[in-house]
Amino acid sequence: MEAIPEQRLHPLSWLFELFNVLRQFIVPILILLFTGQGDRYELWGLLGVGVMVPLAVARYYSFRYRIGRDRIVIRSGLLHKTVRDIAFTRIQNVTLHQGLLHRLMNVAEVRLETGGGEDEEEGRMRVLGFAEAQALQRIIRSSELPASSVDAEASMAEEQVLLQLPTRELLKLGLISNKGMLLVAAGIGGAYQFNWKLPQAVFEHVGGWLMNHRDDLGSGPGAYVLGGMLVLLAAFTLLRLISILQAILHYHGFVLSSDAHRLSITRGLLSRFNGSLPRTRIQAWTLEQCWLQRRFKRYGLRVDAAAGSNQKHEQLESHWALAPIADDAGIAHIIGTVLPAGSWPVAEWLPLHPNAWQRRFKVPAFFLLPVSAVCVFWFGVYGLLPLLGIPWLYVQSKIWARHAGYAHANGLIAVREGWIGKHWRFAQTRKVQAVYLKQSPFDRRHGMATVFCDTVNAGMSEPTLAVRYLPFDEAMRLHDTLAAEIS
Amino acid sequence: MNSTLNDLDAEGWNGLEPAAKPLMFWFGLLPFLIPIVPATVVPMTLMPGWWGLAITLPVAALCLLLGISFGRNRWQCTRWRLDESGFRLRKGRWWQQEIFIPRSRVQHLDIHNGPMERSRGLATLVIHTAGTESHALKQQGFSLQTATDLRDALIPERRRDDSAL
Secondary structure (H helix, E strand, O other): OOOOOOEEOOOOHHHHHHHHHHHHHHHHHHHHHHHOOOOHHHHHHHHHHHHHHHHHHHHHHHOEEEEOOOEEEEEEOOOOOEEEEEEHHHEEEEEEEEOHHHHHHOEEEEEEEEOOOOOOOOOEEEEEEHHHHHHHHHHHHHOOOOOOOHHHHHHHHOOEEEEEOOHHHHHHHHHHOOHHHHHHHHHHHHHHHHOOOHHHHHHHHHHHHHHHOOOOOOOOHHHHHHHHHHHHHHHHHHHHHHHHHHHHHHHOOOEEEEOOOEEEEEEOOOOEEEEEEEHHHEEEEEEEEOHHHHHOOOEEEEEEEOOOOOOOOOOOOOEEEEEEEEOHHHHHHHHHHHOOOOOOOOOOOEOOOOOHHHHHHHHHHHHHHHHHHHHHHHHHHHHHHHHHHHHHHHHHHHHHHHHOEEEEEOOEEEEEEEOOOEEEEEEEHHHOOEEEEEEOHHHHHHOEEEEEEEOEOOOOOOOOOEEEEEEHHHHHHHHHHHHHHHO | OOOOOOOOOOOOOEOOOHHHHHHHHHHHHHHHHOOHHHHHHHHHHHOOOOOOHHHHHHHHHHHHHHHHHHHHHHHHOOEEEEOOOEEEEEEOOOOEEEEEEEHHHEEEEEEEOOHHHHHOOEEEEEEEEOEOHHHEEEEEEEEHHHHHHHHHHHOOHHHOOOOOO
């Protein structure tokens, strides 16, 4: 084994090294070319490129790696030489990234993710031939198995496909998601960055055109309303089209598969992503169903993944969309593969405090009173319109309370909430790090309390794994059982 | 009605060090005094004569009241206990909570003591877990001895040089 010679990266590596440096200059160059405007100072950095090309070539010549039996040794550096010795067991994840350029040249960037790596360049190989990259990935993954366990090897061999997304599903995903709106908002923000007058100019231009053609459009409020609705419809259609495009670009050829040790995801139309997640790193789960998803009878499923300590960069993905879109059976299949049998779907959801709906209703309804008082002062009788929100809130909180619930059985703690859009948040109790019992003054008035389970790397945007509005005694009991279970 | 979480006289629960009381009071109070500065400067410059005081005084009184109550509660309403299973901390007067960290989930512990705490023999204990909210649970007001004892109790000698991951 030790006889394996040192290897070099792909001969075209220097090109990608260079491209990586140049990438930050591409947008200013394009803007300069097409508009003749922009900040020329941004381009001064280009002077450095003359130096970058020989450096990139030199880096290619100085970068060597050797694959040993249980480790990979990477030597790099021209003047300041570094030798990195990474044991396979320390590698938590191997991902292959392929952009458009990578795919044209049939190469891939390999990232060896180790737990503690503050330095994101550690274990990054830019770039390897695609076949070699896959071979490396296979070697590292297979080394995780203890050589003696034949059973594990047998189950390893058969990789089970959990979810595949055909284009029809991707169309639905695009229709459901709001990515289009986010992208447009980001685009407008970006336009402001380069030329803050641009959006305003576009707006004035369109406004001017409308003013000039107002006679053709007809007159009267009817025409304005019709025109406004047409514009909204057009904008809506455009946003959905962008969403669909984004979904197809991002998730084309999505395959989620599993073996004895990990879940693997492959996806992407132009730039391919191929990564895997060790099962042990899965923490809390989020299952989500917004209103549109309900119409299509689909769900979205994500998990939090434990990263190493202090992972701040995005290379090591910490929130995995295991199923961007899937139906009931698909979701149950995925969860059933990872969690112990019988834990999902939850057999019995327990209700919250019978008065839980009041907590959702009272405070917002109360806030509507001063709002409508101000409105009456300004608009007269029409100012009473906000009060219509009160029956609305009533219905909403009642529906919310009917769906809300929790479950704690078979080593799983689960919470469900929501009314139009619903979500389920759950985790294995052994993944819980700390248990909180909380009681606000409002809770105390109603004799309620909240039990919160803290898990690793719970995302800011994820719903919390907290059972709110529980009867106080029940909350105490739940807290004590959970505490006993994890200690 | 027995629906209060933080029963201050509960048996088996320890309070914080008496020496920490003034320190925690003042450090709890001080942040509440900051809003008094803009509440004085802005009305006094914008409003004629001494009329600005009509805004300044109520705001100052409110800040003082909140600050004093917060500062007192911080020491008074904190209870902790250590048992076989792990470390429990109760705190808060209005927003009460009980936090339970099992021994098995403690990643590491820090003991801080700044000059003010050192002169009184006090220490701040920080318990780290792999969790998100309990990533670093910080509690002031232990004596240095208690903090060290807690550290030794929560992380036994044999585990101290183990890798955490």
